Amino acid sequence: MNKTIILEKTKGHVRKTLEGEGSGHDWWHIYRVWKMSKRLARREKADMFVVELAALLHDIADWKFNKGRFDIGPKIVRAWLEKLKVDEDAIAKVCEIVKNISFKGAGVKNLIKTKEGMVVQDADRLDAMGAIGIARAFAYGGHAGRTMYDPAVKSVKHRSFAAYKNAKSGTINHFYEKLLLLKDRMNTQTAKKIAAARHKFMEQYLDHFYKEWEGRE
Numbered sequence: 001m002n003k004t005i006i007l008e009k010t011k012g013h014v015r016k017t018l019e020g021e022g023s024g025h026d027w028w029h030i031y032r033v034w035k036m037s038k039r040l041a042r043r044e045k046a047d048m049f050v051v052e053l054a055a056l057l058h059d060i061a062d063w064k065f066n067k068g069r070f071d072i073g074p075k076i077v078r079a080w081l082e083k084l085k086v087d088e089d090a091i092a093k094v095c096e097i098v099k100n101i102s103f104k105g106a107g108v109k110n111l112i113k114t115k116e117g118m119v120v121q122d123a124d125r126l127d128a129m130g131a132i133g134i135a136r137a138f139a140y141g142g143h144a145g146r147t148m149y150d151p152a153v154k155s156v157k158h159r160s161f162a163a164y165k166n167a168k169s170g171t172i173n174h175f176y177e178k179l180l181l182l183k184d185r186m187n188t189q190t191a192k193k194i195a196a197a198r199h200k201f202m203e204q205y206l207d208h209f210y211k212e213w214e215g216r217e
């Protein structure tokens with residue numbers, strides 16, 4: 001099977017699986033990460049086939065299975081790619097990216113090492129920033145039954161993935177626990193520039209949010 005057909009089949013499969021998902025990992029998140037990954041990959045001269053596959057498959061197991069089971073994603077991805085007879089080298093690279101892509105808390109080390117992984121991770125993280133990132137945070141907050149904002153609850157820099165995952169504070173705190181940390185965690189130069197603009201927009205948004213909260217604007 002040639003690469004174009006493999007990518008087309010994968011796209012169809014992912015779209016069917018994630019369509020309508022409600023916690024921020026729907027098909028359109030994948031679509032945006034895929035588009036941005038291609039843009040970054042061209043600039044960074046990364047292996048486009050591996051980047052596209054990893055971008056398309058990076059959240060495939062998240063919707064169905066418990067968060068925290070990081071072994072499940074790569075297994076499902078491997079089975080899919082083996083079925084399509086993708087070569088082992090590419091499969092190993094894609095699985096490595098799927099396994100290590102996720103943000104696991106402010107103080108938790110990033111395990112992504114390849115250029116392809118850096119590109120897809122940057123694209124995934126950019127989608128948690130800016131106008132879309134704000135929309136996704138509130139969509140996720142609603143899905144998880146979180147309050148929008150509680151002025152009495154302070155945000156925390158989580159030292160472990162367990163602490164980050166189990167945090168129960170409002171969505172505004174998530175800005176301080178993840179979204180505003182992302183601009184300094186971009187791997188590639190291109191993503192750093194895009195992240196700076198999206199970061200600024202989130203700061204402006206928060207500024208308005210607090211003013212409106214107190215009836216000052």
Ligand code: ADP
Binds near residue numbers: 059
């Ligand atoms: P991904 O693995 O795609 O980077 P996550 O699974 O961490 O993303 O989260 C999906 C979306 O939901 C992201 O935009 C993220 O910022 C948002 N999100 C995750 N945790 C929270 C939370 N506690 N409150 C609000 N939004 C959240």
Ligand code: NI
Binds near residue numbers: 058059
């Ligand atoms: Ni994602």
